[in-house]
Amino acid sequence: MTGRRRLTIALVAIALFAGALAYGLTAYFAQLARASSPSEAVTTTDAPAADEPRLVFRNTAAGQGYGNAALVALDDPAGARTILPIACDRIDASDAAAICLHTDRGVVTTFGATLYTADWQAVRSWPLAGIPSRARLSPDGELVATTAFVTGHSYATTGFSTQTVVGPVDGDARENLEDFALTVDGSRLDAVDRNLWGVTFAEDGATFYATAASGGRTWLVKGDVAARTLTSIEADAECPSLSPDGSRIAFKRDVSESTVPDWRIAVLDLDSGEVTILPEQRSVDDQVEWLDEETLLYGMPGAEVGDGDVWRIAADGRSEASEYLRHASSPSVVR
Amino acid sequence: MYISFSNTPATGDGTRGGSGARVSATVVVLGVVSLLTDVSSESTAAVLPLYVTSVLGLGMIAFGFLDGLYQGVSALVRITGGWAADRSDQPKWIAFIGYGCSALARIALVFATGFGALLAVITADRIGKGIRTGPRDALISAASDPSDLGRSFGVHRMLDTVGAAAGPLIAFLILFLIPDGFSTVFVVSLAFAVMGVVLLGLAVPNLRPRADRAARTQAPRTPFRWRSLLAPELRRLLVVTGVLGLLTIGDGFLYLLLQARDGFAAEFFPLLYVGTNVVFLALAVPIGRLADRFGRTRVFVLGYVALLAAYLAAAAPSFGLASTLLCLVLLGVFYASTDGILAAIAAMVTPPEARATGIAAAQTVVALARLIASTGFGVLWYLLGPTTAVLVMACGLAVAIPVIAVLLRRKAGTTS
Numbered sequence: 001m002t003g004r005r006r007l008t009i010a011l012v013a014i015a016l017f018a019g020a021l022a023y024g025l026t027a028y029f030a031q032l033a034r035a036s037s038p039s040e041a042v043t044t045t046d047a048p049a050a051d052e053p054r055l056v057f058r059n060t061a062a063g064q065g066y067g068n069a070a071l072v073a074l075d076d077p078a079g080a081r082t083i084l085p086i087a088c089d090r091i092d093a094s095d096a097a098a099i100c101l102h103t104d105r106g107v108v109t110t111f112g113a114t115l116y117t118a119d120w121q122a123v124r125s126w127p128l129a130g131i132p133s134r135a136r137l138s139p140d141g142e143l144v145a146t147t148a149f150v151t152g153h154s155y156a157t158t159g160f161s162t163q164t165v166v167g168p169v170d171g172d173a174r175e176n177l178e179d180f181a182l183t184v185d186g187s188r189l190d191a192v193d194r195n196l197w198g199v200t201f202a203e204d205g206a207t208f209y210a211t212a213a214s215g216g217r218t219w220l221v222k223g224d225v226a227a228r229t230l231t232s233i234e235a236d237a238e239c240p241s242l243s244p245d246g247s248r249i250a251f252k253r254d255v256s257e258s259t260v261p262d263w264r265i266a267v268l269d270l271d272s273g274e275v276t277i278l279p280e281q282r283s284v285d286d287q288v289e290w291l292d293e294e295t296l297l298y299g300m301p302g303a304e305v306g307d308g309d310v311w312r313i314a315a316d317g318r319s320e321a322s323e324y325l326r327h328a329s330s331p332s333v334v335r
Numbered sequence: 336m337y338i339s340f341s342n343t344p345a346t347g348d349g350t351r352g353g354s355g356a357r358v359s360a361t362v363v364v365l366g367v368v369s370l371l372t373d374v375s376s377e378s379t380a381a382v383l384p385l386y387v388t389s390v391l392g393l394g395m396i397a398f399g400f401l402d403g404l405y406q407g408v409s410a411l412v413r414i415t416g417g418w419a420a421d422r423s424d425q426p427k428w429i430a431f432i433g434y435g436c437s438a439l440a441r442i443a444l445v446f447a448t449g450f451g452a453l454l455a456v457i458t459a460d461r462i463g464k465g466i467r468t469g470p471r472d473a474l475i476s477a478a479s480d481p482s483d484l485g486r487s488f489g490v491h492r493m494l495d496t497v498g499a500a501a502g503p504l505i506a507f508l509i510l511f512l513i514p515d516g517f518s519t520v521f522v523v524s525l526a527f528a529v530m531g532v533v534l535l536g537l538a539v540p541n542l543r544p545r546a547d548r549a550a551r552t553q554a555p556r557t558p559f560r561w562r563s564l565l566a567p568e569l570r571r572l573l574v575v576t577g578v579l580g581l582l583t584i585g586d587g588f589l590y591l592l593l594q595a596r597d598g599f600a601a602e603f604f605p606l607l608y609v610g611t612n613v614v615f616l617a618l619a620v621p622i623g624r625l626a627d628r629f630g631r632t633r634v635f636v637l638g639y640v641a642l643l644a645a646y647l648a649a650a651a652p653s654f655g656l657a658s659t660l661l662c663l664v665l666l667g668v669f670y671a672s673t674d675g676i677l678a679a680i681a682a683m684v685t686p687p688e689a690r691a692t693g694i695a696a697a698q699t700v701v702a703l704a705r706l707i708a709s710t711g712f713g714v715l716w717y718l719l720g721p722t723t724a725v726l727v728m729a730c731g732l733a734v735a736i737p738v739i740a741v742l743l744r745r746k747a748g749t750t751s
Contacts, residue, residue: 005537012533020526027519028512067514103385105511107504108606131388149388190717260450305448306390306515 039063041327044080048073050118053335056093059083060307061327069100069120074333077325084120089132093332096141097123097169101132101148113146115169126172129163134239134287135330137169138201138208143225144169145199145208162197164210166225177223177230182212184219184232191215196230198239198287199223202246209233209240209249220251220268234268234275239287241296243315247271250288250296250315261285265296267315276317289331290315291324299329361478362487364538365471366494371531372434373495375441375524376460377502382510386517387453408461409468410702417469417695421559424545426470426477426691431535433467436460438528445521469695476682476690477542484682485631488675489623496616500609544687563689564696572684573700575739576677579639580704582731584646584712586611586666592649592721597659607663614667615674622671623679631680632743638672639736641665646729650722677701 041061048054048071055077059070065083069091072081088100098116103109111128113135130150137144147164167174177196182189194214201208205225212221212230220237221230237251249268255277256262263285265278278296288298296315302308308329313321325331416433420426440459447453472488479487506520513519545557564570590607626634645665648658678694685693715724 009534009537013530016526016530020523023522024509024513024516024519027516031513031515105507105514107507107511109385109507109510131384133388149384193713260454 034062035064035066037063039065039083041083042080043083045082046080047071047082053333055325056091056098056332056334057310057325057328058088058091058330059327060302060329062304062307069098070328072325074335086114086116086120088330090135090330091332092135092137092330093334094137094139094141095334097137098332099135099137099144099146099169101128101135101146103132111148113144115144124170126174133162134164134198136199136201136287138205139203140205142169142205143167143201143208144174145201145210147197147199162195164196164199166199166208166223175228177210180223180228180230182221182230184212184214184221189214196221200240200242200249200287202242209242211238211240211251213238218254220249234273237266237268238263241288241290243290243293245293248315250290252284252286252288253277265298265313267296267317278313278315278317278321279319280311280313280321286329289333291333297324297331297333299331302327358483358487358490359478359480361539361542362475362490363494364534365475365478366491368434368531368535368539369471369491369495370498370501371527371534372437373498374502374505375527375531376437376464377499378506378520378527379441379444379502379524381503381506382517382520385510390515390517408458409465410699410706412462412465413468413695413699413702414692416466417473417692418559419466420470420473420691421545421689424543424559425541426473426544427535427539427541429691430467430470430474431532433463433465433470434528434532434535436463436466438463438525438532441521441525441528445518445525468698469691472678472682472694472698473544473691474539474542476679476694477544477547477687478540481683483627484679485623485626485634485676486620487623488679489620489626489671492623492671492675493616493619496612496619500612500616544690548687557686557688559688559692561689563686564693566684566686568684569681569693569696571742572680572697575743576697577700577704578735579732579739580701581708581711582728582735583642583705583708584725584728585705585709588709588712588716589645589649589662589666589725592725593659593662595721596649596653597656607659610660610663611666611670614664615670618668618671619675622668623675626672626676626679631676631683634672635676635680636736636740636743638669638676639732639739641668641672643729643732643736645669646725646732650725650729 039061040063041059053074054071055074056069056071059065059068059081067087068083069086069088070081070083072079086100087102089103090101092099096118100114100116102114103111111130111132112125113128114125115123117123128146128148130148133149134147143166145164145166147162150161150163164177165174166177178194182194191214194212197211199208199210208223208225210221210223210230212219212232218236218238219232220234220240221232223230236253240249240251242249247270249270251266251268252263253266254261255264262283265280265284265288267276267278282300284298284300286298288296291297291312294315296313297310299308300311307327309323310325310328310331311321312324416429420429423429437460440456440463443456447456475487475491476484505523509516509520509523549555593607622634645662648662648665677697681694681697682690712724712728715727719727
């Protein structure tokens with residue numbers, strides 16, 4: 001190698017190092033400035049009272065408290081929000097408790113779930129097997145379900161999978177849904193590639209609904225915590241959400257003809273078996289939440305990367321979607 | 336174009352059997368190029384799931400699709416890369432195109448915000464990886480003394496693994512300092528990729544295996560012919576690696592078994608990969624040297640004995656942390672005795688005019704056989720239960736190893 005080539009290599013190395021360092025430092029200080037600047041949302045320290053209907057969500061307004069759990073009174077969602085000092089990727093709340101799934105960044109990044117009391121005292125934490133995806137508490141606050149998204153490494157040959165665990169909130173007796181007996185269209189399914197995610201609980205403290213997938217197909221399954229069974233009730237349905245009266249299930253259905261998914265929100269009437277596809281034309285990738293018996297809430301990515309907004313749409317499919325709450329995701333209604 | 340031949344002891348200047356001779360500077364530079372490129376690709380790969388789900392807001396299905404793509408694409412184009420390198424007799428520049436393709440993909444990644452864009456970026460990156468592997472290994476063999484080939488590949492794989500281990504650490508360190516610093520990770524990754532490409536372009540001599548041999552032997556240049564791949568020794572090697580590949584359980588499954596048996600938390604899962612890699616990089620060079628002296632096919636077969644021992648260690652009753660560690664060490668030994676050594680053996684048994692294709696063919700056979708093995712093992716896992724399934728694979732290996740040892744031995748006298 002000639003001296004000139006050596007010099008060129010050294011100069012390129014210095015230029016690349018300096019460039020990357022400059023970019024990193026700029027990003028670092030921009031981040032510091034953003035994190036210490038006031039939130040772009042109107043905030044208050046005056047949280048809704050414990051008996052007041054409220055919306056618990058993840059705040060995505062830039063500035064202080066970005067990515068934290070927040071709450072707002074249900075009768076004025078656009079009003080001032082209370083941002084809690086609790087960082088959450090997914091959140092769900094009931095009268096009695098709240099569950100928060102979080103990413104603990106570090107040189108070895110880990111993921112965990114923390115259970116809170118109604119007044120936001122941490123009760124118990126446990127590790128998650130991967131990236132937080134979905135979280136649900138049962139209406140009585142006795143059962144919890146979390147879905148984490150287990151990504152291997154590029155060395156891994158098993159590919160991606162989800163890990164969904166269900167169990168009582170007190171203690172560590174959570175069970176992996178993959179260990180439940182899965183029946184699809186009347187026959188037992190033990191395929192290796194089955195995945196389960198997106199749990200929603202019924203009122204009775206045992207019944208739940210979830211998504212099962214295998215061989216590129218998905219099913220809405222009805223589960224029983226005590227009997228440890230899962231039974232398919234509808235094909236092509238993901239991320240179910242049971243209505244407050246227990247009569248309908250909102251879910252997302254992939255209507256794409258290609259491999260890139262394109263999800264529509266759909267509502268299944270459990271008595272008639274009728275499915276209504278709602279007129280939201282954008283692809284929705286969220287576990288929807290029932291605001292009341294007639295209305296659904298769901299998160300959509302916002303204009304800025306990392307931001308999001310919550311939208312509302314009528315569950316009967318008779319009206320278009322409209323914006324409900326800006327700079328928010330993972331909505332959870334508490335009455 | 337012959338100016339840099341002074342770097343290559345492989346030109347037949349009488350320094351044979353030089354276990355004391357230094358590893359060719361070209362091999363070290365190629366190792367550093369791989370290190371830089373692996374830092375680049377592994378740092379991105381480590382944060383991509385988080386980025387896709389938490390920043391882009393895409394779901395799990397989307398990521399599952401990306402992940403499958405990540406694993407599959409590179410095997411498909413690998414033979415093409417090898418063939419192009421042999422055909423043109425320009426392995427350096429074909430490898431350059433491969434590295435360049437991945438570096439260009441990194442530039443696009445900084446701006447990609449949608450699923451479609453991400454798909455295109457990952458495909459380009461993996462195509463680049465597929466293209467470069469065969470030509471790069473052909474360069475390593477062209478730049479090495481044939482009697483030192485095991486050590487040369489050992490040095491290269493060690494540097495390569497250091498990069499693969501450092502990449503995720505650098506990425507998570509950046510995210511630790513800058514919580515939403517994904518773009519910084521991508522920019523740093525791009526800088527490493529560009530550095531690798533520049534180093535390859537400027538510091539690696541343009542070795543031309545066919546022209547070089549023609550010049551040395553004064554014989555006419557042998558053109559590339561697909562028929563060269565039908566050499567009995569290469570055919571035998573392809574069959575052997577295919578059979579062994581079919582009996583290789585993916586690390587992921589073995590780790591799942593260890594986790595189920597030893598009951599450690601899922602969050603320690605990534606540490607198993609780190610553990611195996613540390614053993615791999617520590618042993619790559621010593622085992623490569625051992626292979627040069629003791630016989631490469633012999634060490635290759637012994638590597639599968641280590642794999643068999645790893646299966647048995649995973650299936651046996653646990654005796655605590657030590658049994659997990661034992662399994663990781665055995666897996667590391669397996670990789671150190673088979674990964675680079677396979678390339679060295681393939682280089683030895685393929686005629687020079689088809690070397691890159693021959694190496695790429697062996698690697699593709701391994702990759703495809705392991706893909707089939709993973710699926711098949713998954714079925715066994717559910718039919719028989721984890722422990723029995725591993726024991727079935729262990730029985731298969733126990734039968735295959737002696738047969739293969741005999742099969743390879745027939746000709747081993749000259750090649751090892």
